[in-house]
Each structure stands twice: as structure tokens, then as C-alpha cells.
Amino acid sequence: MRVLVTRPQPDAQATAARLAAAGHQAIVDPMLAVEAIEGARLPDGRFDAVALTSVNGARLLALRPEAAALVRLPLYAVGRRTAAAAPDHSVPMHIASGNGAALVALLRATLPRGARLLHVAGEERAVDLGAALAPDGIHTELFVIYRTVPAGALAPATLAAVEQGWVDAAFHFSARTAATLAARASAAGASAHFRHIRHLCFSANVAAPLAAAGWPTQVADEPTEEGLFALLGG
CATH class of the missing domain: 3.40.50.10090 (Rossmann fold)
Structure with missing residues (x-):
């Protein structure tokens, strides 16, 4: 699976490494900086x-x-x-x-x-x-x-990957990160492309801004990274 990771660094890179170890591919584009x-x-x-x-x-x-x-x-x-x-x-x-x-x-x-x-x-x-x-x-x-601090825009590589259908799923750890992604996607005119991605969320609160954008969401059984991996299937 090809997974978008938008959490802040250094956690984004740690999640990307875990995805790689499980046989998945990650594209990292933090929506917040700490x-x-x-x-x-x-x-x-x-x-x-x-x-x-x-x-x-x-x-x-x-x-x-x-x-x-x-x-x-x-x-x-x-x-x-x-x-x-x-x-x-x-x-x-x-x-x-x-x-x-x-x-x-x-x-x-x-x-x-x-x-x-x-x-x-x-x-x-x-x-x-x-x-x-x-x-x-x-x-x-x-x-x-x-x-x-929210990111000013999506990275060009992220936009290209989403527009080309390269991204299968996205991990969402916080409501603010999710809301920032939805806002930046809308500003780039790319919101419709994100409707073809599985949006895997820590909680219903995290999923809310994505669902409001019309994106398909799934909520983990527990608010942990393990819960997101369970939704991903590995």
C-alpha cells in the first residue's frame, strides 16, 4: 500500500519507517510543524x-x-x-x-x-x-x-502523487492535522482527488473535517498507531 503521512516531524519519519518495514510505501508531507x-x-x-x-x-x-x-x-x-x-x-x-x-x-x-x-x-x-x-x-x-504551525501548502510531490492516483491511504493522527490537509487540498483545487483515498483516523473527532470534505474515513478501534495499521491491514 502507498500511504500519505501528514503528522509533524520527527514522528512522521518514524511512521514512514514503520510502514516501510511492513512492506508499504510512504509519502511524508507534514501539515504541522512543532x-x-x-x-x-x-x-x-x-x-x-x-x-x-x-x-x-x-x-x-x-x-x-x-x-x-x-x-x-x-x-x-x-x-x-x-x-x-x-x-x-x-x-x-x-x-x-x-x-x-x-x-x-x-x-x-x-x-x-x-x-x-x-x-x-x-x-x-x-x-x-x-x-x-x-x-x-x-x-x-x-x-x-x-x-x-500549519503548513502553507501541500508539497508538489504530494499533489502529483494524489492527482496520479498513487496514494492508496492516509494516516490521520489529529483533528488539526486533518483539517489543515483538507484546507490545503481545497486551496490547491485537489480536494476531489482525495476522495479516492482511504482516510484512516485516530478517532471520530479526527475524521470529522475529512468527512466534511466528502472524503471516505475509517476510525481505528483504539487511538494508537497500531490501530491505524490494523485498518491498513498490517
């Missing part, structure tokens, strides 16, 4: 736990000077990949099943009323932990350490 916010300032005060809701947040936290102090706190990760990218931790991690709702449920079940949670995240967030946990008496502070 930028660290160098001037991000850790909120004042004491925290009882740290929450990570993205691999990018986990990866970039590991590079920041604040990580040395934060790794001594209980850490809650949205899923296994996020946990694996987190800084070396001195206490056990709590790992949810891969989505924001599961992480909220885990935090509710384990943090007491009055707890103060640090949410390490990007400027765009799929889950609002503060709003979700406020009724439980859990106070959340945001530590925004990165932003994602």
Missing part, C-alpha cells in the same frame, strides 16, 4: 501532579530546565506513547488509555479535592483539563511550552 516556546514560564506555587496530553509536550518538557523538579511529582500521561516520551521519572506513572476522556477519568479517580495539577501542553489543546476537573475541586494550571 515549535518550542522558549520564553514559557512555569506557573508559581506548589503542584501535586503533572499531566501530559501529547507526545510533543512530553518530548519538549524533557528538554526544559523545569523538568528536574517536575519529575519528582506524580505524572499522568494520556497514553503509552506520551508516557514513553516523558522525562525520566522518579515515581510511578499513571497512564490513561489514549484519549482525553480517559485521562480525565483517571485524574478524578486518583487526585483528591483541593489538589493542584500542572497541565503541560501546547497552545492548541484537544482537552480542557481545567474545565473538566473544576467540579471535582481539582485546580489546574497550564504550562504552555510549544505551538504548532
Whole structure:
């Protein structure tokens, strides 16, 4: 199978390598670029736990000077990949099943009323932990350490491959990446060509902007790369 991969680097290249190892071909065209916010300032005060809701947040936290102090706190990760990218931790991690709702449920079940949670995240967030946990008496502070910048256009090689029917499927890991792809395809006058591609998605939320464009979508049984490979058939 020939698969379009539009997630940010370096994850796009890792997915491409995995596709190649499974006997598939990949065309990589990231729709978002991740930028660290160098001037991000850790909120004042004491925290009882740290929450990570993205691999990018986990990866970039590991590079920041604040990580040395934060790794001594209980850490809650949205899923296994996020946990694996987190800084070396001195206490056990709590790992949810891969989505924001599961992480909220885990935090509710384990943090007491009055707890103060640090949410390490990007400027765009799929889950609002503060709003979700406020009724439980859990106070959340945001530590925004990165932003994602959308691509200005599809790469010429991507457009050529799609127009020539070279692409069989596309992997979609986030709603923002999917929405950016749909917008760039429309701007290039190529949206109709993407209707002949199988769009394999992490979740219904990720699939929504693609379905709105009239593209055929399939949703993985679980929001993981393994779930996308299962849809692909290997």
C-alpha cells in the first residue's frame, strides 16, 4: 500500500519507517510543524501532579530546565506513547488509555479535592483539563511550552502523487492535522482527488473535517498507531 503521512516531524519519519518495514510505501508531507516556546514560564506555587496530553509536550518538557523538579511529582500521561516520551521519572506513572476522556477519568479517580495539577501542553489543546476537573475541586494550571504551525501548502510531490492516483491511504493522527490537509487540498483545487483515498483516523473527532470534505474515513478501534495499521491491514 502507498500511504500519505501528514503528522509533524520527527514522528512522521518514524511512521514512514514503520510502514516501510511492513512492506508499504510512504509519502511524508507534514501539515504541522512543532515549535518550542522558549520564553514559557512555569506557573508559581506548589503542584501535586503533572499531566501530559501529547507526545510533543512530553518530548519538549524533557528538554526544559523545569523538568528536574517536575519529575519528582506524580505524572499522568494520556497514553503509552506520551508516557514513553516523558522525562525520566522518579515515581510511578499513571497512564490513561489514549484519549482525553480517559485521562480525565483517571485524574478524578486518583487526585483528591483541593489538589493542584500542572497541565503541560501546547497552545492548541484537544482537552480542557481545567474545565473538566473544576467540579471535582481539582485546580489546574497550564504550562504552555510549544505551538504548532500549519503548513502553507501541500508539497508538489504530494499533489502529483494524489492527482496520479498513487496514494492508496492516509494516516490521520489529529483533528488539526486533518483539517489543515483538507484546507490545503481545497486551496490547491485537489480536494476531489482525495476522495479516492482511504482516510484512516485516530478517532471520530479526527475524521470529522475529512468527512466534511466528502472524503471516505475509517476510525481505528483504539487511538494508537497500531490501530491505524490494523485498518491498513498490517
